[in-house]
Amino acid sequence: MNMYSGQILLGRENELFRAGFCLIKATLPGLLERSNMLHPSESMYFNTLKYDRRKTSYLLGRIAAKNAVLQQINQEVAPNSFSVTYGVFQFPVVKHLPSNNIQVSISHCDQIGFAVGFPEEHPMGIDIEKIDADKIEAMKSMICAEEFDKINTLPVSILIGSTLIWTIKEALSKVLRTGLMIDFKILEIGELKKEEESYTSTFKHFSQYKAVSYHVGDYIYSLVLPKNTSCDLVQFHNILRTL
Template sequence: MPDHIAVEKFELQRAGGLFPAAIAVVNEPLAVLIEMRHSFLHADELVSFDKLKMPKVQQSYLLGRYAAKKALGALMNNIKLTDAKISSGIFQQPVLYLAGGGNIQVSIAHTHEMGVAIVFPEGHPMGVDAETVDNQQSETIKEVLTPGELEKLHLVHSDATQSLTLLWTMKEALSKVLKTGLMTPFHLYEIESAEQKDGIVICNFVNFPQYKALSWISANHAWSIVLPRKSMLDMEVIKKLYLR
């Protein structure tokens, strides 16, 4: 994983054509993000940020929005990052507003140290999630898995903790696509199959066969992108995010 930021623009291939998208991964300390916030936050976002008092909340807010704005800048040339505003929908999902920006939307995830965001056309829904690999969290994650998923842990990753964390990110990313968040029982997001391909695990879902997850481990983090099952994403794009 890069020390500061990695940004990749890519195209999603489908039988009906190509869909442009972009993803950004950010690793910046809070002091740096605060110093540069005026270069990427919208005026309304600056007001929202000033109301945040806890450093962890401040860092999460800035990591997510910086990643989102950098991804947006890669997708759309010649835009001013501060013209774009990300607000929260009624289910706390991020909603992107940009005058003349069309129907571009965003999915955001963050941990204490990393932020990731993916921007995409509204007509091609996607979701992203990231979690720190933590042994102490593995037992909690195991409680939300189905018996079938527990039997497939070894197919996701040879390390149980990493496998559990990857499964969690898949479910989170799918919930973001569906805009349900944590309000829907996680067993409904059960995976049906898992296969490894060049260090990336590809999973399909039992109840949502129209989607798939692309997941990987990097920098002690589990990462997942959920996208329509028949869409093709060049795996080299993902590799550039963590092999750079």
């Protein structure tokens, strides 16, 4: 198992917030060695799962989420003393922590788990997606003509560009706690540009948010956060490249 955790400082004009993150790359046998991190209610649910693929995705998400939350609160708390459950629209909810305003965003793909823990005052959302030609038509159906024009200004293929936009919209939908139930047209990209090591974007209808995305190997990772927040993602990006 490869597992990396860290913190991201989130600078606002008059305040500084802290987010925690965790990235995991592991198969089921390695994840099972960490299953003692599960809260009793999580263990009970896990024991009902029949298929290895579902067991893997559940453990990737929960173990990443626990470590991200622990990085955020920066306290000595047993991972199995709190749980990460689901809200009515399937967004993650942290329970049984001494601090009640901690939230978490979770994503997983193949053998990679990714989570960010953050204070309620400073919303964030994340997504990871594998670049997969078999998904191109589904992704393109969620992208408007103006967004294809933006892809064409970047030094990337339509496949990579479509995956990039998909992850950005998916991450924003997690901030809004709607998931895929929202019309993706509402999440339309405003600006999209290539920086040195990342892609940055804004939103046409949600101008208070921005996204930072990274293309590493066969995957694209996106983080959405308030537009006027400053943060240093160098450590995060370096960890991505080690997975």
